[in-house]
Amino acid sequence: MNSIKKILSVSVLSTTLLLTGCMTTDNSVELDNAISSNHRSAANKARDEFRHPKQTLEFFGFQPDMTVVELTPGGGWYTEILAPALKGSGNLYGAHYPDTGEDNYYSNSRKSLVKMLASNPIYSEVVLTDFVPKKESELAPKGTADLVLTFRNLHNWGEEGMQQMFKDAYTALKSGGVLGVVEHRMPASQSWKENMKSGYVPEALVIDYAKAAGFKLAASSDINANPKDTADHPRGVWTLPPSLALKEQDKEKYLAIGESDRMTLKFVK
Known part of the structure; x- marks a missing residue:
C-alpha cells in the first residue's frame, strides 16, 4: 500500500511539474515572439542588450492575460513588446501625456504615439488614457490593473510628480497587483538636491515615496544594473547612449560604458 501511495505521489508531482513547465514555456513564448517580431526595428532590438526586456518583464511577473498599464510609453519601445504579447488575451493601457492642441513636448509626444499605434494592426487593442x-x-479603471509599469520616467516628473504617480498607480491596481519601476540610479554618495537635473534618481527616495503611497517593496533586481556607469557625466544621463549628448566628443568612451545603471524595483499593493 505504501509503495502504491509513493508511486501515485510521484506521478501527481511529475504531472504538476510538467504542467507548470508548460505554462512557463507558453508565457515565455509570448514574450519571445513579441521581442523577435519583425515589426520591431533593428535599432530597437539592438537596445535589448541594455534593457533586458524579457528578464525585466518576467521579474515583474508579466503574464499574457494580465491587464497592464504602461506609463508614458513615449516612442513606444516597450509598447512594441507589450502590445503583441497581450493581444487577444490581456489588456494594455498606455497612460500618456494628453494632446492639449499646443505645440509642445507633451502634445507632440502624444501625437507621435497615436501615429505609431495606427501604423500596425498589432497595436489595435491598445487603449490610451x-x-x-x-x-x-x-x-486605468480603478482596481482593474494587474501590473503598472514605468521605464526611465521618474526623473521627468520631479518629487511632486513622482508622489502623485505612485498614488495613481495604487488606485489603478488590484489588491496584490504589482508596480514595476525601472529608473536611472543615482549613487548614494551623490546629493539629490545638487543633481536633480542629471536624469538620475536615488533608489531610497523611490522606495520611500512608493511606501508612502501604500506599496510594499517585494523585490529588487540587478537585471538592468551597469557598474561601469559612474553617473557623473557632463550632460547627465543623456551623455550616455543612446542620446550621446556630446555627439562625437569622447563618443567611444561613452559607448564603452553603455546605457545607464538602473534600479529595477517590484512593489506590491
Whole structure:
C-alpha cells in the first residue's frame, strides 16, 4: 500500500511539474515572439542588450492575460513588446501625456504615439488614457490593473510628480497587483538636491515615496544594473547612449560604458 501511495505521489508531482513547465514555456513564448517580431526595428532590438526586456518583464511577473498599464510609453519601445504579447488575451493601457492642441513636448509626444499605434494592426487593442504629472490621473479603471509599469520616467516628473504617480498607480491596481519601476540610479554618495537635473534618481527616495503611497517593496533586481556607469557625466544621463549628448566628443568612451545603471524595483499593493 505504501509503495502504491509513493508511486501515485510521484506521478501527481511529475504531472504538476510538467504542467507548470508548460505554462512557463507558453508565457515565455509570448514574450519571445513579441521581442523577435519583425515589426520591431533593428535599432530597437539592438537596445535589448541594455534593457533586458524579457528578464525585466518576467521579474515583474508579466503574464499574457494580465491587464497592464504602461506609463508614458513615449516612442513606444516597450509598447512594441507589450502590445503583441497581450493581444487577444490581456489588456494594455498606455497612460500618456494628453494632446492639449499646443505645440509642445507633451502634445507632440502624444501625437507621435497615436501615429505609431495606427501604423500596425498589432497595436489595435491598445487603449490610451491620460496621465498628467502632478495631477490625479485615471491610468486605468480603478482596481482593474494587474501590473503598472514605468521605464526611465521618474526623473521627468520631479518629487511632486513622482508622489502623485505612485498614488495613481495604487488606485489603478488590484489588491496584490504589482508596480514595476525601472529608473536611472543615482549613487548614494551623490546629493539629490545638487543633481536633480542629471536624469538620475536615488533608489531610497523611490522606495520611500512608493511606501508612502501604500506599496510594499517585494523585490529588487540587478537585471538592468551597469557598474561601469559612474553617473557623473557632463550632460547627465543623456551623455550616455543612446542620446550621446556630446555627439562625437569622447563618443567611444561613452559607448564603452553603455546605457545607464538602473534600479529595477517590484512593489506590491
